[in-house]
Amino acid sequence: DIQMTQSPSTLSASVGDRVTITCRASQSISNLLAWYQQKPGKAPKLLIYKASSLESGVPSRFSGTGSGTEFTLTISSLQPDDFATYYCQQYSDFSPLTFGGGTNVEIK
Protein backbone atom coordinates (compact mmCIF):
# COMPACT_ATOMS: atom_id res chain seq x y z
CA ASP A 1 0.00 0.00 0.00
CA ILE A 2 1.07 3.59 -0.57
CA GLN A 3 0.97 5.33 2.81
CA MET A 4 -0.14 8.96 2.85
CA THR A 5 1.07 11.03 5.81
CA GLN A 6 -0.43 14.44 6.48
CA SER A 7 0.98 17.10 8.75
CA PRO A 8 0.06 18.68 10.98
CA SER A 9 -2.87 16.66 12.28
CA THR A 10 -4.34 19.80 13.83
CA LEU A 11 -3.71 23.39 12.88
CA SER A 12 -4.94 26.45 14.80
CA ALA A 13 -5.27 29.57 12.70
CA SER A 14 -7.09 32.88 12.47
CA VAL A 15 -9.23 34.36 9.73
CA GLY A 16 -6.93 35.91 7.14
CA ASP A 17 -3.99 33.62 7.89
CA ARG A 18 -2.10 31.78 5.18
CA VAL A 19 -2.35 28.07 5.90
CA THR A 20 -0.28 25.23 4.50
CA ILE A 21 -0.95 21.51 4.89
CA THR A 22 1.59 18.89 3.81
CA CYS A 23 0.95 15.41 2.46
CA ARG A 24 3.77 12.91 1.91
CA ALA A 25 3.49 9.67 -0.02
CA SER A 26 5.54 6.59 0.88
CA GLN A 27 6.53 6.24 -2.78
CA SER A 28 6.27 8.37 -5.88
CA ILE A 29 2.73 9.00 -7.09
CA SER A 30 3.64 11.48 -9.84
CA ASN A 31 0.92 14.16 -9.60
CA LEU A 32 -1.96 11.76 -8.94
CA LEU A 33 -3.14 13.42 -5.76
CA ALA A 34 -6.44 14.95 -4.71
CA TRP A 35 -7.43 17.16 -1.77
CA TYR A 36 -10.82 17.18 -0.04
CA GLN A 37 -12.51 19.37 2.55
CA GLN A 38 -14.90 17.81 5.04
CA LYS A 39 -17.18 19.57 7.51
CA PRO A 40 -18.82 17.78 10.46
CA GLY A 41 -21.68 15.53 9.42
CA LYS A 42 -21.07 16.13 5.71
CA ALA A 43 -19.50 14.20 2.88
CA PRO A 44 -16.04 15.28 1.73
CA LYS A 45 -15.89 17.85 -1.05
CA LEU A 46 -13.27 17.68 -3.80
CA LEU A 47 -11.05 20.77 -3.86
CA ILE A 48 -8.06 19.88 -6.02
CA TYR A 49 -7.10 17.02 -8.35
CA LYS A 50 -3.94 16.16 -10.23
CA ALA A 51 -2.06 17.87 -7.38
CA SER A 52 -2.71 21.42 -8.58
CA SER A 53 -5.92 21.55 -10.65
CA LEU A 54 -8.70 23.46 -8.94
CA GLU A 55 -12.11 21.81 -9.06
CA SER A 56 -14.81 23.94 -10.67
CA GLY A 57 -16.48 26.27 -8.19
CA VAL A 58 -13.71 26.06 -5.57
CA PRO A 59 -12.44 29.49 -4.48
CA SER A 60 -9.08 30.53 -5.88
CA ARG A 61 -7.65 31.00 -2.37
CA PHE A 62 -7.14 27.23 -2.42
CA SER A 63 -4.09 25.97 -4.27
CA GLY A 64 -2.09 22.77 -4.49
CA THR A 65 1.50 22.04 -5.42
CA GLY A 66 3.85 19.11 -5.53
CA SER A 67 4.80 15.96 -7.38
CA GLY A 68 6.49 12.68 -6.59
CA THR A 69 6.18 12.22 -2.83
CA GLU A 70 5.61 15.67 -1.35
CA PHE A 71 2.52 17.82 -1.77
CA THR A 72 1.01 20.90 -0.19
CA LEU A 73 -2.42 22.44 0.06
CA THR A 74 -2.38 26.18 0.71
CA ILE A 75 -5.23 28.47 1.71
CA SER A 76 -3.98 31.95 0.94
CA SER A 77 -6.31 33.83 3.30
CA LEU A 78 -8.34 31.66 5.66
CA GLN A 79 -12.06 32.41 5.68
CA PRO A 80 -14.66 31.44 8.31
CA ASP A 81 -16.08 28.81 5.94
CA ASP A 82 -12.67 27.10 5.67
CA PHE A 83 -12.57 25.71 9.22
CA ALA A 84 -12.86 22.01 8.46
CA THR A 85 -10.85 18.80 8.10
CA TYR A 86 -8.74 18.32 4.98
CA TYR A 87 -7.70 15.00 3.45
CA CYS A 88 -5.28 14.09 0.70
CA GLN A 89 -5.80 10.99 -1.47
CA GLN A 90 -3.48 9.22 -3.89
CA TYR A 91 -4.85 7.57 -7.00
CA SER A 92 -1.61 6.34 -8.53
CA ASP A 93 -2.17 2.85 -7.15
CA PHE A 94 -5.64 1.30 -7.05
CA SER A 95 -4.58 -1.51 -4.77
CA PRO A 96 -5.66 0.23 -2.70
CA LEU A 97 -6.54 3.90 -3.11
CA THR A 98 -5.41 5.55 0.11
CA PHE A 99 -6.11 8.72 2.06
CA GLY A 100 -4.07 10.74 4.47
CA GLY A 101 -5.10 10.82 8.11
CA GLY A 102 -6.58 14.31 7.88
CA THR A 103 -5.73 17.80 9.09
CA ASN A 104 -8.21 19.59 11.30
CA VAL A 105 -8.08 23.36 10.76
CA GLU A 106 -9.51 24.99 13.84
CA ILE A 107 -10.09 28.52 15.02
CA LYS A 108 -7.23 29.96 17.03
Next chain:
Amino acid sequence: QLQLQESGPGLVKPSETLSLTCTVSGASISRSSHYWGWIRQPPGKGLEWIGSIYYSGTTYYNPSLKSRVTISLDTSKNQFSLKLRSVTAADTAVYYCVRPGIMATIGYFDFWGQGALVTVSS
Protein backbone atom coordinates in the same frame (compact mmCIF):
# COMPACT_ATOMS: atom_id res chain seq x y z
CA GLN B 1 -26.99 16.86 -11.99
CA LEU B 2 -25.77 13.52 -10.65
CA GLN B 3 -27.10 12.54 -7.25
CA LEU B 4 -26.25 9.52 -5.12
CA GLN B 5 -28.30 8.27 -2.18
CA GLU B 6 -27.35 5.47 0.18
CA SER B 7 -29.97 3.29 1.85
CA GLY B 8 -29.99 0.23 4.07
CA PRO B 9 -30.20 -0.94 7.68
CA GLY B 10 -28.57 1.32 10.22
CA LEU B 11 -27.92 -1.54 12.64
CA VAL B 12 -26.31 -4.88 11.86
CA LYS B 13 -25.45 -7.68 14.27
CA PRO B 14 -21.90 -8.97 14.59
CA SER B 15 -21.05 -11.83 12.19
CA GLU B 16 -23.92 -10.86 9.89
CA THR B 17 -23.81 -9.18 6.47
CA LEU B 18 -23.97 -5.43 5.99
CA SER B 19 -25.95 -4.51 2.87
CA LEU B 20 -26.24 -1.04 1.40
CA THR B 21 -27.68 0.27 -1.83
CA CYS B 22 -26.81 3.44 -3.70
CA THR B 23 -29.56 4.88 -5.88
CA VAL B 24 -28.26 6.95 -8.77
CA SER B 25 -30.20 9.79 -10.36
CA GLY B 26 -29.05 12.04 -13.17
CA ALA B 27 -27.07 9.35 -14.98
CA SER B 28 -27.47 5.80 -16.21
CA ILE B 29 -25.04 3.41 -14.55
CA SER B 30 -25.21 1.03 -17.53
CA ARG B 31 -24.53 3.67 -20.21
CA SER B 32 -22.02 5.75 -18.26
CA SER B 33 -18.34 4.79 -18.67
CA HIS B 34 -17.68 5.48 -15.02
CA TYR B 35 -16.64 3.61 -11.93
CA TRP B 36 -19.07 3.53 -9.02
CA GLY B 37 -17.63 3.05 -5.55
CA TRP B 38 -17.88 2.90 -1.79
CA ILE B 39 -15.82 4.68 0.87
CA ARG B 40 -16.31 4.44 4.62
CA GLN B 41 -15.40 6.55 7.63
CA PRO B 42 -15.48 5.19 11.20
CA PRO B 43 -16.77 7.75 13.72
CA GLY B 44 -14.11 10.38 14.40
CA LYS B 45 -11.63 8.75 12.03
CA GLY B 46 -10.35 9.01 8.46
CA LEU B 47 -11.52 7.77 5.09
CA GLU B 48 -11.09 4.23 3.75
CA TRP B 49 -11.76 3.20 0.16
CA ILE B 50 -13.70 -0.07 0.06
CA GLY B 51 -13.89 -0.72 -3.66
CA SER B 52 -15.26 0.30 -7.04
CA ILE B 53 -17.14 -1.28 -9.93
CA TYR B 54 -16.98 -0.30 -13.59
CA TYR B 55 -20.20 -0.01 -15.61
CA SER B 56 -19.12 -3.22 -17.36
CA GLY B 57 -19.04 -5.05 -14.02
CA THR B 58 -15.25 -5.13 -13.44
CA THR B 59 -14.48 -4.68 -9.76
CA TYR B 60 -11.55 -3.43 -7.72
CA TYR B 61 -11.48 -3.99 -3.97
CA ASN B 62 -9.31 -2.84 -1.10
CA PRO B 63 -7.13 -5.89 -0.38
CA SER B 64 -7.75 -5.45 3.36
CA LEU B 65 -11.48 -6.08 2.79
CA LYS B 66 -11.47 -8.12 -0.40
CA SER B 67 -12.31 -11.45 1.25
CA ARG B 68 -15.51 -10.01 2.74
CA VAL B 69 -16.73 -7.52 0.13
CA THR B 70 -18.93 -7.69 -2.93
CA ILE B 71 -19.96 -4.67 -5.00
CA SER B 72 -22.53 -5.20 -7.73
CA LEU B 73 -24.70 -3.30 -10.18
CA ASP B 74 -28.49 -3.46 -10.63
CA THR B 75 -28.95 -1.70 -13.95
CA SER B 76 -32.72 -2.27 -13.96
CA LYS B 77 -33.03 -0.08 -10.88
CA ASN B 78 -30.07 2.21 -11.65
CA GLN B 79 -28.49 1.19 -8.37
CA PHE B 80 -25.28 -0.36 -7.13
CA SER B 81 -24.80 -2.17 -3.88
CA LEU B 82 -22.30 -3.12 -1.22
CA LYS B 83 -22.26 -6.33 0.79
CA LEU B 84 -19.78 -6.76 3.63
CA ARG B 85 -19.83 -10.16 5.29
CA SER B 86 -18.90 -11.25 8.81
CA VAL B 87 -19.00 -7.76 10.26
CA THR B 88 -17.53 -6.75 13.62
CA ALA B 89 -17.67 -3.54 15.63
CA ALA B 90 -14.68 -2.32 13.60
CA ASP B 91 -16.99 -2.07 10.58
CA THR B 92 -19.12 0.58 12.29
CA ALA B 93 -18.82 3.62 10.04
CA VAL B 94 -20.51 6.11 7.80
CA TYR B 95 -20.62 4.52 4.35
CA TYR B 96 -20.52 6.79 1.30
CA CYS B 97 -21.27 5.89 -2.29
CA VAL B 98 -19.10 7.81 -4.71
CA ARG B 99 -18.29 8.41 -8.35
CA PRO B 100 -15.36 10.08 -10.08
CA GLY B 101 -16.09 13.01 -12.35
CA ILE B 102 -13.97 11.60 -15.15
CA MET B 103 -14.69 8.47 -17.09
CA ALA B 104 -12.88 5.15 -17.12
CA THR B 105 -10.79 5.71 -14.03
CA ILE B 106 -11.30 5.05 -10.34
CA GLY B 107 -9.25 8.15 -9.57
CA TYR B 108 -10.64 10.84 -7.32
CA PHE B 109 -14.22 11.50 -6.36
CA ASP B 110 -16.32 14.45 -7.44
CA PHE B 111 -19.66 13.02 -6.41
CA TRP B 112 -20.58 11.71 -2.97
CA GLY B 113 -23.77 10.51 -1.38
CA GLN B 114 -24.77 12.06 1.93
CA GLY B 115 -23.54 8.97 3.80
CA ALA B 116 -25.25 6.23 5.79
CA LEU B 117 -24.25 5.39 9.35
CA VAL B 118 -24.11 1.66 9.96
CA THR B 119 -23.57 0.46 13.51
CA VAL B 120 -22.50 -3.10 14.22
CA SER B 121 -23.87 -4.16 17.58
CA SER B 122 -25.86 -6.96 19.13
